Every structure is written in C-alpha cells, then in structure tokens.
Amino acid sequence: MYNKGKNAHSSSVVLFYLQANGVKKVGFTATKKVGNAVIRNRSKRRFRALFSEYASSLNDGTYIFVAKVTLKETSYLSLKNDFKKVLTKIGALRNA
RNA sequence: CAGGUACAACAAGUUGAUGCUUGAACACCGUUCAAGAGGAAAGUCUGGGCUACCGUAAGACAGGGUUCCAUUUAACGAAUGGCCAUAGUAAUAUGAGGGAAAGUGCAACAGAAAAUAGACCGCCGUUUGAAAAAGCGGUGAGGGUGAAAAGGUGGUGUAAGAGACCACCAGUGUCUAUAGUAAUAUAGAUAGCUUGUAAACCCAACCCGGUAGCAAGAAACAGAUGGUUAGCGUCUUACAUUGCUACUGUUUCGCUAGAGUUGAUCUGUAAAGAUCAAAGUAGAUUAAUAUCACUAUAACAAAACCCGGCUUACCGUUGUACCUACUUU
Numbered sequence: 001m002y003n004k005g006k007n008a009h010s011s012s013v014v015l016f017y018l019q020a021n022g023v024k025k026v027g028f029t030a031t032k033k034v035g036n037a038v039i040r041n042r043s044k045r046r047f048r049a050l051f052s053e054y055a056s057s058l059n060d061g062t063y064i065f066v067a068k069v070t071l072k073e074t075s076y077l078s079l080k081n082d083f084k085k086v087l088t089k090i091g092a093l094r095n096a
Numbered sequence: 097c098a099g100g101u102a103c104a105a106c107a108a109g110u111u112g113a114u115g116c117u118u119g120a121a122c123a124c125c126g127u128u129c130a131a132g133a134g135g136a137a138a139g140u141c142u143g144g145g146c147u148a149c150c151g152u153a154a155g156a157c158a159g160g161g162u163u164c165c166a167u168u169u170a171a172c173g174a175a176u177g178g179c180c181a182u183a184g185u186a187a188u189a190u191g192a193g194g195g196a197a198a199g200u201g202c203a204a205c206a207g208a209a210a211a212u213a214g215a216c217c218g219c220c221g222u223u224u225g226a227a228a229a230a231g232c233g234g235u236g237a238g239g240g241u242g243a244a245a246a247g248g249u250g251g252u253g254u255a256a257g258a259g260a261c262c263a264c265c266a267g268u269g270u271c272u273a274u275a276g277u278a279a280u281a282u283a284g285a286u287a288g289c290u291u292g293u294a295a296a297c298c299c300a301a302c303c304c305g306g307u308a309g310c311a312a313g314a315a316a317c318a319g320a321u322g323g324u325u326a327g328c329g330u331c332u333u334a335c336a337u338u339g340c341u342a343c344u345g346u347u348u349c350g351c352u353a354g355a356g357u358u359g360a361u362c363u364g365u366a367a368a369g370a371u372c373a374a375a376g377u378a379g380a381u382u383a384a385u386a387u388c389a390c391u392a393u394a395a396c397a398a399a400a401c402c403c404g405g406c407u408u409a410c411c412g413u414u415g416u417a418c419c420u421a422c423u424u425u
Contacts, residue, residue, distance in 0.1 A: 027382095036138095041398065042386095049115080049387040 005062070008089040010082035013047075016064040017090045026051060030067040043067040050083050 005018035028047045030040035047065050 036397070044382095045386060 006090050008086040010085050012068050012070050012079055013082050013086055014066040014068065015086040015090060016066070017061055019059065019061040026062075027064045028067075029064060033069060040067075046079065050080065 005016050007017070008015045028044040028051075030043040044067075047067070051063075051065070
C-alpha cells in the first residue's frame with residue numbers, strides 16, 4: 001500500500017490512499033518518533049475524531065494517516081486545515 | 097521574621113455539542129441508566145501468588161544468595177527501631193557495615209629497603225693508614241622516597257641505638273563488673289599485641305529445587321499434517337509408567353473480592369498486629385475511558401494476570417512537626 005498508493009504531505013499529517021471500490025478502511029499511525037505513549041494515543045484519538053467529521057463525504061478506498069513530530073503543538077484549526085489539504089490533494093473528497 | 101530539616105496530602109474544573117468500552121434494565125436490535133487509568137499505571141531491579149514443563153518423593157554433593165543487632169512480614173536483597181562510622185552548629189542525612197588473631201596470595205611507580213623487614217646517606221665501635229679514605233661489625237633514633245616505612249610524646253638506657261625497659265596517651269584482643277533482649281557503651285585489670293587488601297581466593301553463620309512466563313495455560317468446534325521412545329546440574333535410595341506431544345482458525349474461560357481499601361478503638365517508640373464497622377462490577381485485544389469550546393499558562397506520565405517493596409520522572413500548591421540565628425517579653 002505504501003508503494004502502490006498515492007500520498008500527500010502537510011506540516012503535521014501524512015496521508016496514504018489507495019482507491020478501491022466497495023472498501024472503506026482507515027488506519028492511524030503514530031510512531032515512537034512522535035513521543036511517548038500518552039502523546040501517541042492522543043494523536044490517534046484526534047485523528048479519529050476528525051476523520052468521523054469527514055467520513056460521510058469521502059470516496060471508497062483505504063486510508064492511512066501518519067502523525068508527524070509537530071502534531072503535538074498543532075492547534076485544532078490548523079490541524080483541520082492540514083487534514084482538508086491532504087484530502088483535497090489526493091482527490092478523495094467527493095464534493096471538493 | 098529569615099534560613100533550613102523531615103514527613104504527609106492534592107495531581108484540575110465547568111457546562112454545551114458529538115462519540116467510545118463494559119454491565120444492567122426495558123425492549124426486541126435500538127433506547128435509558130450506571131461505572132470507566134496512576135502516584136508513579138513507567139523502569140522491570142527484587143519478594144511472592146497463579147500456570148505449564150522437567151515422572152513422583154526424600155537425601156547428599158555441587159551451585160547460588162544474604163551479611164552490625166533486634167523486631168515486622170506470606171516473603172524479601174524490603175520496612176521499622178537501635179548500634180557504629182562519616183558529614184552538619186543543629187533538626188537530620190548518608191552506609192556492599194561479618195571474619196585479616198584459620199590459611200594462602202597481592203601491594204604499581206618512587207625508594208637502599210614493602211611484610212620472615214630492610215643499611216643508600218648519616219651515627220657509633222673497631223682494623224689499616226701520617227692523613228684523606230677504605231674494610232669489617234653494630235644501629236631503624238635523623239635524612240630523603242612513597243598511598244603505606246612496622247603506634248605517638250618524654251625519659252631510662254647505650255659505643256651509638258632500639259617497646260629493650262618505664263610513665264602518660266591512641267588503638268586492638270582477652271577477662272571481670274555495670275547498663276542493655278542484642279549489636280554495643282562505660283569502668284577496671286591484663287597481653288608489648290599494633291600496615292592495607294575479603295568489590296583476591298577463602299572461612300563462618302543463615303537461606304534457596306530449576307526453567308519459562310497470562311503471547312502462561314485450560315476447554316469447545318472446525319481443518320489439515322506429522323513428530324518422538326526421552327528427560328531435572330551430578331549422584332544415591334524408594335515407588336510408578338507406556339504412552340506423551342506438536343500445527344492453523346474462531347469462540348469461551350483464565351479476568352479480577354484481593355496476604356485488598358477506608359474509618360474507629362485497643363496493643364506497640366515504630367514498621368505492624370488484633371477487633372468492629374462501612375463501601376465496592378475498569379477488564380480492553382489495535383486495544384474504550386475521549387474530541388472541540390471556556391476558565392489561568394498546568395507537570396511527569398497510559399492499566400493489559402494479580403499483590404508486597406525498590407528505583408527513576410514531576411507543574412503548581414497546601415498542611416504538620418522539628419532545628420538554628422536574631423529581635424522583643
């Protein structure tokens with residue numbers, strides 16, 4: 001998936017996407033580089049909360065969101081912007 | 097009032113919107129209600145419980161661990177109180193703290209000489225010599241070297257010297273008395289007994305089956321293919337036995353009421369113990385316990401089988417007890 005799919009970068013998020021009809025899967029990744037267990041769990045929770053906002057307007061396919069080191073200092077609004085940016089870049093938003 | 101010491105406690109809150117995990121009820125597959133991370137959940141350093149394997153049980157040896165004393169505890173390498181040593185004016189803190197007189201070993205460099213002491217300079221005696229000096233012997237008091245030079249000071253003594261002898265002092269061992277459960281302390285007597293190293297081997301006392309860990313392990317269903325005839329560190333004795341066991345997937349159990357928590361009373365200096373009372377479902381498996389907003393900027397850090405300790409990290413704040421100095425009375 002990392003090899004075949006498309007990817008898009010922003011300051012706090014990296015998105016990997018592979019199109020597939022009838023499948024809708026999502027994964028959240030926060031490696032040890034990001035921080036300790038508390039920070040990683042919090043990153044994944046924030047991703048999950050944001051993803052549920054966009055979930056209905058997304059195309060089918062498999063998504064992987066990867067957290068970057070700067071994520072823990074990013075505010076909600078700028079994270080939302082980044083989220084929108086990577087989704088648009090990849091063309092996953094249905095009504096973009 | 098200033099500085100310090102010890103211990104303890106808390107570890108955000110608010111409401112609104114949108115959600116998650118578990119349980120219960122209703123209902124009949126969605127509603128309602130309830131509960132939902134820590135003081136260290138961390139490091140994985142230790143003591144156990146629990147589970148499996150090493151056939152079972154007992155013993156010996158080997159091996160490992162502990163190390164001032166007493167107490168506490170299920171147990172411990174932990175805790176409490178004390179002793180000793182060191183640091184601090186003190187409150188207090190720190191501690192790999194048995195034995196060097198059971199034995200063996202080791203002590204770099206420097207230095208003449210380093211543990212059976214040892215003569216380089218010096219000092220003393222004597223022989224040779226006119227003298228300078230040389231030879232032989234004595235001397236550990238003086239010099240210099242070193243982490244350490246074989247207790248210290250003064251005297252007696254002597255050719256010069258020496259615990260060789262004496263007085264006082266420091267330490268050590270032994271004995272006695274007193275205090276203490278004891279470690280030990282104090283006092284007296286006595287032995288001229290006096291370097292360090294046990295994180296060198298070793299000795300003494302006490303303690304210990306080993307390995308793996310809940311991804312342990314157990315059960316059910318389904319599937320497909322096999323493996324081995326044996327074994328704890330070693331040995332001995334007794335008994336028993338031919339069967340034992342592995343793989344993949346899913347589900348259930350293991351899974352949370354426990355050597356537990358809180359409060360009161362009593363016992364104890366304390367760790368802790370006894371009695372009585374009260375409250376109480378976190379239990380997941382990519383893994384819930386949130387996301388956004390507001391107050392004020394908020395640490396370290398996320399349960400994963402469960403308990404006792406230890407270690408390390410830490411924002412902001414509060415309380416209690418004590419010590420020292422100064423001022424006033």
